[in-house]
Amino acid sequence: VRSKSNLLGGDRFPLAVTGRGLVSAAGLGLESLAGELAFARSHLGPLSRQRGIGEPAVGGEVPAALLGAAATGPGGGRAFRLAALALGEALAEALGPGLTSAEIGLALGTALGPVETVEERAGSDEPLDRARLSAAGFGVFAANLAASAGLLGPKSVFSSTCVSGLCALEQAAADLALSRSRAMAVGALDTLGLVMQSGFSCLKALSPTGRLQPFDAAHDGIVLGEGASFVILESLRDARERGAKVQGCLLSQRLVSDCFHFTSPDPSGEGMARAISEALSDAGLSAADLGCITVSAAGSPVYDRMLSVAVEKALGREAASRIPVTTWEPAVGHLLAATGIAAVVHASWLLEEGRVHPVFNVETLDPECRLCYVLGSPTRLSSPVVLTLVVGFGGQNGAGILASPEAALDLVPRQAATHQLPPPPPAASRPRPASPRVQR
Amino acid sequence: MTECIISGAWSGWLEESPGRRRPLGEGAPAAIDPLLEVLCAEDFPGRWNPRRAIPLEIEPLALAAARSLERSGWWEPGSGTGLQGGLVVSCEGGPLAAVIDFVRQLSRGSARAASPTGFLFSLPSTAASVLGLLFGLPDYQATVAQGALSGIRALGHAADLLALGRLERVAVAALSIAEGDQARALPGNAGGAVRLAAALCLERVEPGSDRGAASPGRRVEIEVGAGKLAATAPPESRNESTEGFPRGLPQPFADLAAVPLVRLISWLGAAGGMESADTTITHRDPCLAEWAQIKLRKKASWQQATR
Numbered sequence: 001v002r003s004k005s006n007l008l009g010g011d012r013f014p015l016a017v018t019g020r021g022l023v024s025a026a027g028l029g030l031e032s033l034a035g036e037l038a039f040a041r042s043h044l045g046p047l048s049r050q051r052g053i054g055e056p057a058v059g060g061e062v063p064a065a066l067l068g069a070a071a072t073g074p075g076g077g078r079a080f081r082l083a084a085l086a087l088g089e090a091l092a093e094a095l096g097p098g099l100t101s102a103e104i105g106l107a108l109g110t111a112l113g114p115v116e117t118v119e120e121r122a123g124s125d126e127p128l129d130r131a132r133l134s135a136a137g138f139g140v141f142a143a144n145l146a147a148s149a150g151l152l153g154p155k156s157v158f159s160s161t162c163v164s165g166l167c168a169l170e171q172a173a174a175d176l177a178l179s180r181s182r183a184m185a186v187g188a189l190d191t192l193g194l195v196m197q198s199g200f201s202c203l204k205a206l207s208p209t210g211r212l213q214p215f216d217a218a219h220d221g222i223v224l225g226e227g228a229s230f231v232i233l234e235s236l237r238d239a240r241e242r243g244a245k246v247q248g249c250l251l252s253q254r255l256v257s258d259c260f261h262f263t264s265p266d267p268s269g270e271g272m273a274r275a276i277s278e279a280l281s282d283a284g285l286s287a288a289d290l291g292c293i294t295v296s297a298a299g300s301p302v303y304d305r306m307l308s309v310a311v312e313k314a315l316g317r318e319a320a321s322r323i324p325v326t327t328w329e330p331a332v333g334h335l336l337a338a339t340g341i342a343a344v345v346h347a348s349w350l351l352e353e354g355r356v357h358p359v360f361n362v363e364t365l366d367p368e369c370r371l372c373y374v375l376g377s378p379t380r381l382s383s384p385v386v387l388t389l390v391v392g393f394g395g396q397n398g399a400g401i402l403a404s405p406e407a408a409l410d411l412v413p414r415q416a417a418t419h420q421l422p423p424p425p426p427a428a429s430r431p432r433p434a435s436p437r438v439q440r
Numbered sequence: 441m442t443e444c445i446i447s448g449a450w451s452g453w454l455e456e457s458p459g460r461r462r463p464l465g466e467g468a469p470a471a472i473d474p475l476l477e478v479l480c481a482e483d484f485p486g487r488w489n490p491r492r493a494i495p496l497e498i499e500p501l502a503l504a505a506a507r508s509l510e511r512s513g514w515w516e517p518g519s520g521t522g523l524q525g526g527l528v529v530s531c532e533g534g535p536l537a538a539v540i541d542f543v544r545q546l547s548r549g550s551a552r553a554a555s556p557t558g559f560l561f562s563l564p565s566t567a568a569s570v571l572g573l574l575f576g577l578p579d580y581q582a583t584v585a586q587g588a589l590s591g592i593r594a595l596g597h598a599a600d601l602l603a604l605g606r607l608e609r610v611a612v613a614a615l616s617i618a619e620g621d622q623a624r625a626l627p628g629n630a631g632g633a634v635r636l637a638a639a640l641c642l643e644r645v646e647p648g649s650d651r652g653a654a655s656p657g658r659r660v661e662i663e664v665g666a667g668k669l670a671a672t673a674p675p676e677s678r679n680e681s682t683e684g685f686p687r688g689l690p691q692p693f694a695d696l697a698a699v700p701l702v703r704l705i706s707w708l709g710a711a712g713g714m715e716s717a718d719t720t721i722t723h724r725d726p727c728l729a730e731w732a733q734i735k736l737r738k739k740a741s742w743q744q745a746t747r
Contacts, residue, residue, distance in 0.1 A: 006605040111563060113585075118539045137532075138564075139587030143728050154666070156593060159531065159564040159585040167582040174600035195539060198546050199559030257527070257581040259486055259572040262560055271578065393560075394569035396581065 007252070007282060008170075010177030012235035013415065014249040014408045019094030019232030020345045021086035021187070024332040025060030025225055028085055034349055036331040038378075040360035044212060044223055044333050047197070058210035059192050060225030060333030079114040083145050083189045086228035090185060091149060094232035098242025104232065105153025105181040106146045107172035109164025109188035111337040112195060113138045119194050153181035162296065162392035164188050165229065165340030166255050166400070172233055173253075182238065187230035190336035200224060203263055207299050212330045213361045214297035215304050215369040222298040225333025229341035231348075236408060248348035249408035251385075251401040252282035258395040264302055265391060269310030272389065275399035276314035279387070283401045284415050287319035291383035292356045293371070294346050296390045297327040298334035303391055305368045310397070311389075312370065323387075324379050325371045326350075330361045340390045340398060347386040347402040354381050383407075442603040443739060444642045447657030448512025451638035451702040453689065454500045455626060483517040486576035497538070497561060498570045500637035501529075501615040505571050509611065512641035512657065515575060522576030525641075526607040529568040529583045530594035530614035532697035537619055537633070538562045567615055580607055588725040589666065590614065591638070591697040592732040595704075596664030602644040613639040616696035625692040636693070638701035658708055659739040666732040695726055700734060711738050 007013040025043035026032045036043065047057045048064070062082060070081035091101060138157045146155055154175050158167035165188030172184035190196065200206050200222060207213075207221035239246050256278070258271025265272070280286060295307055312320040328346045329335075335342050350356060358374045365373065384404035391397055403411070481490035483506075488494070494502050509515040514523050538561040545554040560566050565583040572581055580601065584594040591614040601607040618626075618634040626634055645659065685694065685703060693699070700723040711717035722733040 010604050110585075111565070112539075115539060119543055121540075137587045137727060138585040139532075139589065139725060140727050142586070143730070155586075156597070157584065157586040159583045160568070160581065161563060161565050164565075170580070170582070170606070171597055171600065174597075174604055174606075177604055178600065194546060195542060195559070195562060198554060199542070199556075199562065202554050202556040202559050204556075255580050255582075257572050257578055259522075259576045259578050261487070262566070262569055262573070393563070394565055394572065394581070 007415065008173045008250060009235065012176050012237070014236050014251055014412065015173060015176065015233045016236040016239040016246045016405065017231045017248045017250065017344065017348050018234055018239050018244040018246060019090035019092070019230070020247060020348060021089030021230040022227065022342060022345050023062055023066070023082050023086045024227035024335060025062055026332050027063060028066055029089060030345060030349055033328060033331060037328055037357045040358065042331055042361070044225070047192070056208070056210040057197065058223055059197065060223070061192060062226055077114060077116050078191050079116065079189060080141065080145065082191065082226065082228040083187065084148055086189070086230045087145065087149055087185060087187055090187070090230035090232050094183065094244065096242070096244060099183055099234070099244070101150035102152040103182035104151045105172070105175055105184045106142060106151050106155045107168035107175070107184055107186045108142045108145070108156070109158045109160065109166070109168040109337050109340065110138060111159060111161050111164055111190050113159070114141050115195050116191060116193050151185060153184065160392065161394055161396060162336055162339045163255060163390055163396040163398045164337040166253060166390060166398040169253060169340070170255065176233065176235060183232055183234035185230055185232055186341060187228060188337040188341045189228035190226060190338055192224050192226035196224060196336065205263065205300065211361065212299040212333060214299055214327055214330060214359055215365055215373050216362045217364045217366045219299045219301050219304060219366060222300050223333045225335050227332065227335045227338045227342070229335065229338045229345050231341055231344050236405065246405040248351050248402045249405055250344065251285070251403050251408060251411065252279045253398065253400040254278040254282065255396065255398045258397060260395045263393050265306040266395060267302065267306055267309065269306050269313055271395060272306065272310035272391070272397035272399065273313035275397045276310065276387065276389070279399040279401050284411060285385065285401065287315035287323070289383055289385050290323050290387050291381040291385050292324040292326060292350060293387045293389060294343055294350060295325060295327050296329060296334070296339045296343060298329050301366065304366065307389060307391070308369045308371050320371055322372055324356045324374045326356050326359055326374045330359065343388040343390050344400065344402060347388050350381060350386050351384055351402065351404050355379065356381055441661035441663040441735065441737065442599040443645050443659065443661050444599065444602050445645055445657040445659050446640055446708060447643050448508040448510065448514070448641040449639065449705045449708055450504050450507035450511065451705045452500060452504060453634065453636040455629065455634045456496070456632040484574040485515070485520050485522045486572065486574045488573040495561065495570065498567050498615070500635040501567055501613055502571065502574060504637035504639040505575065505611060505613045508639035508641050509575060514641060522578065524579065524609070525577050526580035526598070526601065526610035527568055527571055527577045528594045528598045528610060528612050529571065530590035530697050531564040531567055531583050531585050532587050532590040532616060537617070571613060577611065587727055588695050588697050589723065589728070589730065589732045591699070591701045592664055592723055592734055595640070595662070595701065595734060598642055599662050599664060602642060605644070607644065609641065609643045611639060611641050612701070613637070614698035614701045616698035618693055618696065622692050625690040634693070636696055636698045636702065638698045638705060640701065640705070658742040661737040661739055663735040664732065665735070666730060668730055699723065704734060704736065707736060712742055714738065
């Protein structure tokens with residue numbers, strides 16, 4: 001018997017998603033992205049804002065009109081508006097009888113956060129004044145964001161490249177498991193500005209053609225986007241008790257570093273394969289339970305191929321050749337740190353839809369990408385369980401499993417036996433989480 | 441409180457002067473060693489290219505981690521065996537100087553002017569990546585970037601993962617950099633950055649088990665808490681305590697995120713000779729008007745000195 005609390009969320013397993021927010025080049029809201037995916041429309045185009053040194057200057061920018069309508073906060077620029085929009089959307093879905101914003105904490109991920117503030121001030125030759133620039137710090141950013149939304153629960157900020165949101169999710173799950181908060185807003189964001197675009201260009205990671213073609217024989221590099229993604233997490237028991245609409249249940253997540261290279265993945269796929277295997281094991285599932293796989297696939301040949309190898313390694317060739325694989329990235333570009341939580345949002349939408357949309361911009365598959373990519377027309381989701389795969393610089397490999405509430409409820413008795421979870425207490429005697437006023 | 445074993449710990453600091461490095465800290469309390477060693481990439485088991493120098497910015501962190509991992513018994517220098525375990529790194533506020541340098545490179549106008557390294561070192565997570573490449577820590581890896589509270593938050597994150605059984609062992613490392621006016625508060629500083637690093641190796645123990653009573657390392661209970669600076673603020677809310685603080689470092693350095701971990705390591709040294717010991721280390725974030733604290737309690741007897 002494994003440690004009883006090894007489960008994501010501990011005794012509060014499984015964790016329910018009761019709110020979702022997403023801002024990307026496709027606009028605000030899951031529906032905006034969903035529509036573009038359904039009709040295979042891409043929002044990648046010439047960058048209108050400050051360009052980096054990378055050419056072609058193509059990416060997925062959030063529409064200016066949308067940002068203009070967003071609330072600003074102290075020290076808040078573009079990054080703050082993105083985050084505030086997505087967080088606001090997620091809270092609007094989740095809040096209601098039995099849950100107020102004051103009972104929610106914030107776990108945030110970002111690679112560079114409000115870097116635009118630094119970009120603007122660093123353009124001059126003024127001497128470095130760390131104290132003056134501290135207002136651009138991530139901690140202040142998160143505090144302002146939480147205050148703007150009235151979140152009084154614990155706050156944490158992580159910066160782990162494109163898996164930053166998954167680290168935030170890990171802390172949020174711990175905060176829930178340890179009863180520090182009734183619910184957690186977990187989100188991530190990044191903007192597409194001078195440092196990001198130029199940095200990826202310096203690394204020669206950008207697509208020279210400016211086309212994001214995941215898994216295609218012509219895939220030639222990443223096309224960046226920007227955005228923010230948020231989910232509201234709480235225990236499924238709490239969500240059901242208060243009658244909240246549950247958009248999916250997070251059964252497990254594992255983050256594994258392959259320690260291979262600063263920017264390239266381990267081509268053997270060992271790290272990602274381990275993340276997948278551990279995520280399945282934590283959830284008490286096998287490859288046969290998976291209905292589809294959604295992956296962050298930004299057009300990088302080395303990452304596309306690594307994912308193929310890793311999935312085959314973890315699930316076996318037969319399952320890997322059968323489970324439908326899709327991605328949202330051709331529509332809006334690679335969302336940087338927002339990717340990890342965007343994957344959760346995307347997975348929950350796939351569960352709702354009950355079908356898997358095709359990957360677009362694929363003409364001829366790369367022969368080294370051997371998975372069952374959905375091409376041409378949508379396919380039915382054969383099982384309400386979605387595996388999400390997210391990769392990040394520094395050899396980061398994240399795997400998560402989201403299931404429909406019904407599937408999760410079926411699983412709970414099995415997991416309760418394996419992990420010695422306590423039976424759900426009657427509603428009247430159920431202990432309340434500690435007051436969120438004292439932050440962790 | 442989370443019960444765990446601190447099987448290795450180390451902290452130190454380094455002042456960088458133009459053209460040379462000036463190690464400081466001589467005569468400092470036992471918990472603080474000067475960073476005198478030159479790191480040799482060949483000593484490390486990971487995939488770090490030994491022909492490549494360990495970046496100066498990260499060197500104090502790498503050294504702190506190396507000393508801590510060695511003392512924990514997780515790593516033997518030169519053994520070539522990769523380590524198992526997670527890694528949580530504290531990086532306060534993001535490496536502003538690196539971002540600014542990179543933007544200035546870009547403002548010179550061409551792709552040739554900017555280097556890939558310049559971009560990579562603008563990312564707060566690069567310090568963790570370097571440690572991963574050096575030591576091969578192939579499990580969970582995260583970077584906490586929460587201003588002056590990053591160090592305590594990193595420890596809290598690691599303690600949570602141990603408490604919940606998400607990890608069996610985890611290294612926590614913190615790097616703080618004082619630059620500009622803050623660095624100039626150090627007597628004789630001519631503008632060079634001052635870097636403070638601390639690292640701890642934590643191992644999970646099942647509550648109620650007797651593990652740790654006879655094994656190397658120090659069994660402790662840890663609790664991390666936080667709150668707003670207000671009427672309920674703890675008395676030392678202005679980071680004025682000098683207990684366990686490196687001698688020679690001026691007061692403006694007390695706000696650095698790595699300081700609470702340095703103080704924790706200092707307490708470990710002092711508590712070794714006591715039958716029972718506990719302490720509370722409180723740290724504030726002057727930008728956020730928030731505080732965080734570590735409560736520590738000695739458990740069982742400690743078999744191996746941990747500095």
